[in-house]
Amino acid sequence: MSTVETKGRNVGGTECSWCKAIRGGTGIAVLSLLITKPIDISRFQTSLHKLQNSHPILRSKLHTSSSSTDTTFSFLTSHTPFIKIESHNINVTSNILAKNKNDTVSISPLQQIMEHELNRNTWQDRTGIDTDMFVASIYAMPDEKTWVVVMRLHVAACDRTTAVSLLRELLVLMKDEEKEENVVVVEDVVPLAxxxxxxxxxxxxxxxxxxxxxxxxxxxxxxxxxxxxxxxxxxxxxxxxxxxxxxxxxxxxxxxxxxxxxxxxxxxxxxxxxxxxxxxxxxxxxxxxxxxxxxxxxxxxxxxxxxxxxxxxxxxxxxxxxxxxxxxxxxxxxxxxxxxxxxxxxxxxxxxxxxxxxxxxxxxxxxxxxxxxxxxxxxxxxxxxxxxxxxxxxxxxxxxxxxxxxxxxxxxxxxxxxxxxxxxxxxxxxxxxxxxxxxxxxxxxxxxxxxxxxxxxxxx
CATH class of the missing domain: 3.30.559.30 (Nonribosomal peptide synthetase, condensation domain)
Incomplete structure (x- = not known):
């Protein structure tokens, strides 16, 4: 990402703690939705772009710099949305679901996909590489009638209040009668820590x-x-x-x-x-x-x-x-x-x-x-x-x-x-x-x- 296209700020103390913790696996936020209607991927992509436009932290990347004495983290925020949706076919989903087939405790496919995403750590050992704070995926389910939509975020960008608001705003954007004024627009920079x-x-x-x-x-x-x-x-x-x-x-x-x-x-x-x-x-x-x-x-x-x-x-x-x-x-x-x-x-x-x-x-x-x-x-x-x-x-x-x-x-x-x-x-x-x-x-x-x-x- 070109520095000409971005704004940024250093992470705060609490955010820095999450940046350190996520390398070991603590701090990956996942919101998983079981969908029973065919997904209009183009509309979904547009909705995610509007969310990114409204919330600078969602269109930010995490920049990591290491020296001999310390590791520092900062948010680099793009002017334009850039999220791309990962689509997984039935074969991929079936392989994930098969991993739990011998468990003595039965869990739903939605839960299995969620656990899979909780352990996809794209922020682990990424020094020198700018990583997205927000990733979206769609999993086609074996019944061919349902899909699981997953949004995965770095906790430095997403506490529980953020996750709840994100879901509510996304639902508004996905509705047919959605109007531009229904989406709250905040400032063009990431709020202070x-x-x-x-x-x-x-x-x-x-x-x-x-x-x-x-x-x-x-x-x-x-x-x-x-x-x-x-x-x-x-x-x-x-x-x-x-x-x-x-x-x-x-x-x-x-x-x-x-x-x-x-x-x-x-x-x-x-x-x-x-x-x-x-x-x-x-x-x-x-x-x-x-x-x-x-x-x-x-x-x-x-x-x-x-x-x-x-x-x-x-x-x-x-x-x-x-x-x-x-x-x-x-x-x-x-x-x-x-x-x-x-x-x-x-x-x-x-x-x-x-x-x-x-x-x-x-x-x-x-x-x-x-x-x-x-x-x-x-x-x-x-x-x-x-x-x-x-x-x-x-x-x-x-x-x-x-x-x-x-x-x-x-x-x-x-x-x-x-x-x-x-x-x-x-x-x-x-x-x-x-x-x-x-x-x-x-x-x-x-x-x-x-x-x-x-x-x-x-x-x-």
Whole structure:
């Protein structure tokens, strides 16, 4: 790409952490759609070009430069859209699906294609080569009646809010009655990094306080309890399990959250901790939970959901589980710890600490147990998707979205959505560090705990 055609900026601290982590496989965002109507590839290509025109980060390339002492990253943004769609025929798709034919846990073709894309790392060891931040593919399915459309993005360019907005804008563009004014146009340059938009002095911390907090995070991480590791030697990749609740059970859980004055992430966290601790009788264990919060509305100046990029911050809390806790008791305790940390601006003050520790863990794998930063990561706010009618018009029968975690990250990342009143969680984990059967059993326990808790929340 000619420098005459591009603008650019250096990546920020959080973005840089993702650029380092992705080389090991953490930070590949994938949005997969199961389509039941024939795809007009030309229209799809035009829609993607319009998305790139509206969002500079989608028409950027990642430039990597290495010296004897350091590796630096920057975004190079083209004036014109350039994405090209990769088309895969039935033979290619069949070969991918055949890899899972002997698995004891059955998974859908949509999920198999998604897992395949989660592990296509086009950003690995690409020093000196500018790589696209946004890639799109179409897989023809063996039934000859459906297709899987996949959009794969570097997480430095795509947090969960970006992925949700991207899907909604794409649906508008793909509709027959789509009009130009329906697409939000933002500035022609990539927005600033999150560190440059932290308001006032909220991100400031005395050097001694920073040193003590880094030490505290490091020491505590050695005391965290992990899920049992299945295979610590073989190369890792990301796999997915799915947890879905019907409308009745979902409503009960949401009513329980409302009654308890907490968000859904509190209930999901509690269910996950209870499920993980269920086999550890008569013992107290400490677990780490990472909660990701979207900072857009509190930045200076504030950003909207149409500002694509990575603008989430992480808060790490540890919780001691003794066993015998009820769902709502534990949910209120864990959510309260997160809310208190956020009220004290720890997502801003500890941002540099978390990025530093992430970089050090990548450089020194021995700092964490099998590169696990926590037992689970959750999002503060649940995505609410009521776009079912629009999705059907375009032919979207189902979709799944998440980001890979096998290089560095939690034992399980939870991506939760309320879709037409039903809870749908995509749960991603590192394999073979954890086995699919192991994680499916854990998810089944979480689901049972949430359902039972939803039936009994009135008692609390």
């Amino acid at each position: 999150i560190e440059d938009l932290v308001p006032g002095r909220k991100g400031k911390k005395h050097i001694w306080a920073r040193g003590l907090d880094v030490l505290s995070y490091s020491v505590n991480s050695f005391r965290f309890t992990n899920l049992k590791f299945n295979d610590t030697k073989n190369a890792r990749f990301s796999q997915v399990v799915r947890m879905q609740l019907n409308q009745t059970d979902t409503k009960r859980v949401l009513d329980g959250c409302k009654q308890s004055r907490i968000k859904l992430c509190g209930a999901i966290t509690a269910a996950g901790l209870m499920a993980a601790h269920s086999n550890k009788t008569n013992s107290s264990k400490k677990y780490g939970i990472i909660t990701l919060t979207d900072c857009r509305s509190t930045l200076d100046p504030p950003l909207s959901n149409h500002n694509f990029g990575f603008y989430h911050a992480a808060i790490l809390n540890n919780h001691v589980i003794k066993g015998g806790e009820s769902l709502w008791e534990l949910a209120k305790r864990t959510y309260g710890a997160f809310a208190n940390s956020k009220n004290n601006d720890k997502h801003f003050t500890d941002m540099a600490d978390m990025n530093f520790l992430m970089s050090k863990a990548i450089e020194n794998p021995g700092l964490t147990s099998s590169l696990r930063t926590s037992i689970m990561s959750v999002f503060e706010d649940t995505v609410v998707d009521d776009d079912g009618m629009m999705q059907q018009e375009v032919g979207v029968e189902d979709y799944m979205g998440c980001a890979s975690v096998h290089g560095l990250g939690p034992s399980m990342g939870i991506f939760d959505t309320i879709r037409d009143g039903r809870l749908d969680c995509v749960c991603v984990y590192p394999a073979p560090l954890h086995a699919r059967e192991q994680m499916q059993e854990l998810i089944n326990k979480m689901k049972a705990i949430l359902i039972e808790g939803g039936k009994t929340y009135e008692e609390y």
